[in-house]
Amino acid sequence: MALNIGDKIPEILGVNQEGKEVKASDYAGSKLVLYFYPKDSTPGCTAEACSFRDNFSELRKAGYQILGVSVDSEASHKKFIEKQQLPFPLIADTGKKLVEAFGVWGEKAFMGRKFMGTIRTTFLVDEYGLIEDIIGPKQIKTKQHAEQILNKK
Numbered sequence: 001m002a003l004n005i006g007d008k009i010p011e012i013l014g015v016n017q018e019g020k021e022v023k024a025s026d027y028a029g030s031k032l033v034l035y036f037y038p039k040d041s042t043p044g045c046t047a048e049a050c051s052f053r054d055n056f057s058e059l060r061k062a063g064y065q066i067l068g069v070s071v072d073s074e075a076s077h078k079k080f081i082e083k084q085q086l087p088f089p090l091i092a093d094t095g096k097k098l099v100e101a102f103g104v105w106g107e108k109a110f111m112g113r114k115f116m117g118t119i120r121t122t123f124l125v126d127e128y129g130l131i132e133d134i135i136g137p138k139q140i141k142t143k144q145h146a147e148q149i150l151n152k153k
Contacts, residue, residue: 009130028128030065031127036069040070052088059150069099069118072094121135
C-alpha cells in the first residue's frame with residue numbers, strides 16, 4: 001500500500017527533533033522535498049543531508065521546503081542537526097508509521113546480511129500535498145541529491 005504519484009500525503013507526518021507534531025498542512029502553498037533516509041550520522045545519509053544544507057537557499061528560491069525522515073529518535077535527530085548545521089527539520093518516525101505509509105520500509109541486504117530498514121527514497125510534493133515525483137534509491141546520488149532535484153525543472 002505504498003503512496004504513488006498523484007496521491008495526497010497523510011496530514012499527520014509525525015514529530016520533529018523538538019517533539020513537535022508536523023502536519024502536511026504546515027507546508028500548504030509550498031512544494032516539499034520529503035526525503036526518507038536510513039540512519040543519522042552515517043556516510044551516505046550525512047552526504048545527502050549536507051547536499052540539502054549546502055543548496056538550501058537555491059531549493060527555497062525554487063519554492064521547496066525540506067523535510068527529512070528516518071526511524072531515529074528525536075535526540076539522535078537533534079544531534080545530527082546540530083553537528084551538520086542542518087537548516088531544516090527531521091521527523092523521528094520511531095513507530096515506523098510514515099515509512100510504512102510511503103512504502104519505504106523493506107528488506108535490505110548489507111555484506112550478505114538481510115535486515116529490515118528504510119529504503120532511501122525522495123518524494124517531491126506539490127503545493128496541494130500531492131506527490132509529483134518519486135526519486136528511488138537507484139537514482140539518488142547522495143552527494144548531489146539537491147542538484148538532482150533542482151535540475152528536474
